[in-house]
Amino acid sequence: MINQGADLDRAFHALADPSRRLIVERLARGPASVSELARPLTMSLPAVMQHLQVLEACSLVASEKAGRVRTCRIEPEMLRRVEQWVARQRTTWERRLDRLGDYLAEDQQEGIQR
Amino acid sequence: MINQGADLDRAFHALADPSRRLIVERLARGPASVSELARPLTMSLPAVMQHLQVLEACSLVASEKAGRVRTCRIEPEMLRRVEQWVARQRTTWERRLDRLGDYLAEDQQEGIQR
DNA sequence: AAGATAGTTAAGCATCCACTTGACTGTAGT
DNA sequence: ACTACAGTCAAGTGGATGCTTAACTATCTT
Secondary structure, eight states, rough: TTTHHHHHHHHHHTTTTTTHHHHHHHHTTTEEEHHHTTTTSSSSSHHHHHHHHHHHHHTTTEEEEEEEEEEEEEEHHHHHHHHHHHHHHHHHHHHHHHHHHHHHHHHHHHHHHH | OOOTHHHHHHHHHHHHHHHHHHHHEEEEEEOEEEEEEEESSSSSSHHHHHHHHHHHHSSEEEEEEEEEEEEEEOHHHHOOOOHHHHHHHHHHHHHHHHHHHHHHHHHHHHHHHO
């Protein structure tokens, strides 16, 4: 529990790369092989492999090899954790704004009543 | 519209750093000065400044200077965009799983009917 | 068995990142 | 005026990142 942030470090970092996000977007539509993932990317196969390793290292993606083809798929749990962290900050902020709004409205009421 | 991904690149990269996430978590609870943000971080003030510049460059944070103190606050729009991208991938994946479940259930039905 | 396909490993390289220290600027309190 | 405070600018450094090419392995196809 102490270092649970390190997972988020890696996940956010993994998603900071447009090629890796493209891979995730593709995998969200269903499993795919390495070369299928590589096709839309303008880089060498080893480079794609390295991106996949980054995505696997932070559990955003999983893969198994059957014969000579490795099939990759989304691992939704980490996606959920990333989403939750972001949502938490946003809602914390928005709830605070609401309270502030209430306070100001109250204040205005008092002003009127005087 | 063409390069809207570059914003996400920067936002995800910004959030990949634990110190920067700590800053965002703090700001979600309300505006704060630079030194207030620096207090829990074990690094020099210029380092904190650089983190803030990263957060401002991708519009996750905004700030104004009044007198000698710069007050920083969350800029929720980019947080929303990050959240939406992640949510989109997750839901795309989950809807696909649902369809797959339906298909399998249907298949089982046919099997029974035969 | 020979060749094509799919992926993997290793090494090297340019660039970027997070941080530091030191010098400096503008504002506030006394 | 003068000292402290809050923040800023600039330059440098060590280590990580994203890519490349070349060589290699394992599996399918004919």
